[in-house]
Amino acid sequence: MSADSKHFETVAVRTQTEKTQFLEHSVPMYLTSGFVFEDAEEMRASFAEEKKRNLYSRFSNPNTSEFVDKICKLEGAEDGYAFATGMAAVFSTFAALLDAGDHIVSARSVFGSTHSLFTKYFPKWNIETSYFATNELDTIERLIKPNTKIIFAESPTNPGVDVLDIETLGKIAKKHKILLVIDNCFATPYLQNPIKFGADLVIHSGTKLIDGQGRVLGGVTVGTKELIREIYLFARNTGPALSPFNAWILSKSLETLAVRVDRHSENALKLAEFLEAHPKVNWVKYPFLPSHPHYEIAKRQMKLGGNIVAFEVKNGVEGGKTFFDTIQMCSLSANLGDTRTIVTHPASTTHNKLAKEDKLAVGITDGMVRCSVGLEHIDDILKDIQQSLEKI
Numbered sequence: 001m002s003a004d005s006k007h008f009e010t011v012a013v014r015t016q017t018e019k020t021q022f023l024e025h026s027v028p029m030y031l032t033s034g035f036v037f038e039d040a041e042e043m044r045a046s047f048a049e050e051k052k053r054n055l056y057s058r059f060s061n062p063n064t065s066e067f068v069d070k071i072c073k074l075e076g077a078e079d080g081y082a083f084a085t086g087m088a089a090v091f092s093t094f095a096a097l098l099d100a101g102d103h104i105v106s107a108r109s110v111f112g113s114t115h116s117l118f119t120k121y122f123p124k125w126n127i128e129t130s131y132f133a134t135n136e137l138d139t140i141e142r143l144i145k146p147n148t149k150i151i152f153a154e155s156p157t158n159p160g161v162d163v164l165d166i167e168t169l170g171k172i173a174k175k176h177k178i179l180l181v182i183d184n185c186f187a188t189p190y191l192q193n194p195i196k197f198g199a200d201l202v203i204h205s206g207t208k209l210i211d212g213q214g215r216v217l218g219g220v221t222v223g224t225k226e227l228i229r230e231i232y233l234f235a236r237n238t239g240p241a242l243s244p245f246n247a248w249i250l251s252k253s254l255e256t257l258a259v260r261v262d263r264h265s266e267n268a269l270k271l272a273e274f275l276e277a278h279p280k281v282n283w284v285k286y287p288f289l290p291s292h293p294h295y296e297i298a299k300r301q302m303k304l305g306g307n308i309v310a311f312e313v314k315n316g317v318e319g320g321k322t323f324f325d326t327i328q329m330c331s332l333s334a335n336l337g338d339t340r341t342i343v344t345h346p347a348s349t350t351h352n353k354l355a356k357e358d359k360l361a362v363g364i365t366d367g368m369v370r371c372s373v374g375l376e377h378i379d380d381i382l383k384d385i386q387q388s389l390e391k392i
């Protein structure tokens with residue numbers, strides 16, 4: 001239940017920021033770049049932030065505000081800012097809060113582009129990153145230095161679906177007075193609320209399960225008023241704002257998030273159980289499978305297991321190639337969190353920039369498949385994957 005004691009589903013469906021002009025039941029789109037003022041004094045007061053209102057859609061817009069407001073309520077956050085993409089949210093969050101010479105402590109297993117930020121771009125500003133393995137949280141304190149500002153992690157991780165104990169991370173961050181930033185993309189606000197476990201900021205790629213239908217890109221960061229203020233000022237000057245059209249889509253999508261993720265998770269668990277018993281599969285990882293190394297943490301921290309299943313087919317590169325070349329219904333794509341089941345080969349696509357040892361360190365092997373389980377009937381998903389596995 002959320003803070004105002006309504007259930008998640010109700011908050012997702014019923015949150016509406018403002019009464020609209022014609023009392024439309026469905027919130028209209030406000031496709032406008034700017035807003036007008038009554039007179040010089042109103043304009044002055046608005047720019048001086050004495051008056052809270054929309055000025056320009058790079059700063060805020062009724063549609064983006066509504067989307068942000070909903071995510072804040074669903075995550076239990078004070079405030080937020082919506083971005084054009086998940087990566088704009090990740091980059092802007094770090095860029096707004098870090099100075100040259102600061103230090104990040106991050107899980108080794110992170111989204112490919114986030115890894116590129118840490119290894120290729122942040123070093124340009126003398127911002128260094130130290131890494132911990134997802135199953136060795138006890139090594140984190142040794143990595144913390146006087147200039148460490150942020151601990152960063154995803155849970156579950158992409159693509160290895162490792163689960164990190166966010167409460168433990170929160171305690172470490174608090175003890176050392178540093179910020180904990182969690183990319184909550186795989187869990188969505190429906191399955192897990194990192195702020196409850198001690199996170200200061202939560203990031204989402206709206207592109208994934210929040211849109212959930214493979215249509216638009218978007219991202220959002222939520223957290224305390226004070227931190228979001230810094231992020232907002234950075235964003236309003238640098239321009240990574242979410243478009244009102246995409247915000248309208250994402251806000252509407254949130255209304256169905258719970259029912260979609262329930263079914264996604266039900267299908268994913270069935271697929272994971274099927275794969276675990278299949279002779280052509282070496283291993284399967286899914287947070288709600290008892291064989292998952294972090295099953296107990298997942299059960300404590302998440303409502304359901306989510307829609308991502310990772311597994312390794314037999315016969316290495318050749319086996320992987322056969323699997324991807326013979327799949328019939330499931331899509332070969334790099335996206336995830338769509339209604340359509342998608343299979344991805346992380347080693348050659350999303351994580352191809354990683355050196356081989358870095359790939360192995362985050363659990364990416366040549367024969368590994370990341371499956372984003374969709375909303376087709378589970379029997380049809382199983383049938384397609386079964387016929388591909390048989391050809392290996």
Ligand SMILES: *Cc1c(COP(=O)(O)O)cnc(C)c1O
Pocket residue numbers: 085086087088090111154158183185186205206207208217218219
């Ligand atoms: C996809 C993804 C992102 C980036 O989101 P975009 O909207 O594609 O920019 C960030 N983190 C995780 C965990 C993701 O899966």
